[in-house]
Amino acid sequence: MRSLAILMIALSTVAPASAPSNEIDSSPAAIVSLPGDTNMFSNYDFRQSGFGAVDWPVTFVFIGNASVQRIKDALCQQTSSAWTYCDKGGSMHLFAQASSSGDASDGFLGDGGVKRFKESCSTTDFTAHMRLYAPSASTKAAGNSFASGTYGSVVVATAHLDFEDSAGCAGRIHGYSDVAEQWFIDAIQSLDGWQVRPDTFDLGNVNDTYVVMRELSGTEVPHVYGNDRFATEVVVP
Numbered sequence: 172m173r174s175l176a177i178l179m180i181a182l183s184t185v186a187p188a189s190a191p192s193n194e195i196d197s198s199p200a201a202i203v204s205l206p207g208d209t210n211m212f213s214n215y216d217f218r219q220s221g222f223g224a225v226d227w228p229v230t231f232v233f234i235g236n237a238s239v240q241r242i243k244d245a246l247c248q249q250t251s252s253a254w255t256y257c258d259k260g261g262s263m264h265l266f267a268q269a270s271s272s273g274d275a276s277d278g279f280l281g282d283g284g285v286k287r288f289k290e291s292c293s294t295t296d297f298t299a300h301m302r303l304y305a306p307s308a309s310t311k312a313a314g315n316s317f318a319s320g321t322y323g324s325v326v327v328a329t330a331h332l333d334f335e336d337s338a339g340c341a342g343r344i345h346g347y348s349d350v351a352e353q354w355f356i357d358a359i360q361s362l363d364g365w366q367v368r369p370d371t372f373d374l375g376n377v378n379d380t381y382v383v384m385r386e387l388s389g390t391e392v393p394h395v396y397g398n399d400r401f402a403t404e405v406v407v408p
Contacts, residue, residue, distance in 0.1 A: 200225050201375055202266065205232065205325070209270035210317040214376040216265040216302060216329050220279040226263045228376040228398045230352045231301070231328035237407040239303045239315040239326055243285050245362055246301070246355075254358030256285040256301065260336075265304040265327070269317050280304045290333060292340040297332045297347075299354040304328065324407075330355050338388035346382075346395030356403060364408035371404035 200215040200222070215225040233242055246256040264279040284302035288294075305315040305326040316324035330351035335343040352369075360367050377400030384391045 202268075203374055205319070205322060205372065207321040208319050208325075210319060210325065211268040211270075212304070212317075212327055213266040214374040216263040216304070217279070218263060220264045220281065222266070227302075227329040227331045227346075227348055228378075228400075229265075229327050229374055230330050230348055230398070230402050231355065231405060232322075232372055232402050233303075233326040233328065233405045233407055234319075234322040235324065235407040237305075237316055237324045237326040237405075239282070239305050241407065242303055242326060242328075245365070246285050246358060249362055250358045251361040254287075254354075254361060256287055256299070256358065258286040258289050258298075260284045260286045260300045260302070260333075263302055263329075265302075265329075267304065267306055267317070269306045270319075280306060284328075286333065290336040290340075292335055292337055292342070294335050297334045298336070299330065299351045300333050301328050301330045301351075301355055327402075339390065341390075343387070343390065343392045344395065345392065346397075348396070348398050352403060359405055366406035368404040368406070370399075370401040372402040373400055374402050376400055 200213050202211050203214050204211045214229050216227060218224040218226050260283050262281045262283040264281050267280050282302045282304055284300055286300045287298040290298060303326050305317055307315055316326050319325050330348060331345060332347045332351045333345050336345070356367055356369060359365055376398055378396050378398050380397035383394045383396065385394055
């Protein structure tokens, strides 16, 4: 596994987990870079386009010939049928600072990501949700990715599970990042030529398992946190 340069411990302190809050307790975000690389990004995404309340930890780093759209297309159209991710989710935001002058990137990137299916109050299964982040490239042909002399084209991603993800659902719940990471590993391993290397990058975003209640659409909704700090590396052919 590769340790990361944690360049700035940041950014949000939080209300106690027992109180409704838009922030999580005892898990400050940090700005990190991959070993041997000068691109920087936050190790959590944020619930707003600015520092403050965090959403989920970064658990995937795509390298090689990665771009946001290429990954989304593969998860929707090329995985085995049990692992098809075509639906869109709500947007969150990741801080990024790209080292390439051709990338428009110094700030917050938004993405709604991809999900297995849309939930309703009668949904009986969890769905997995991945958000993918990278700056806009200087040309459309290049796709959205960090340009890296060490890793090629880089995209970073968060993953979590959703249940009854709709306003007013009594059973609504979000979280379980480590479980979601494994679901997406299973999906990506079905892609021809894609190499999956779990526990490659230490992103410094470890936290124990605990629950934060957040008010969403007038209802307090549990968000279950727990992350082992190690991100999966995926080599995109």
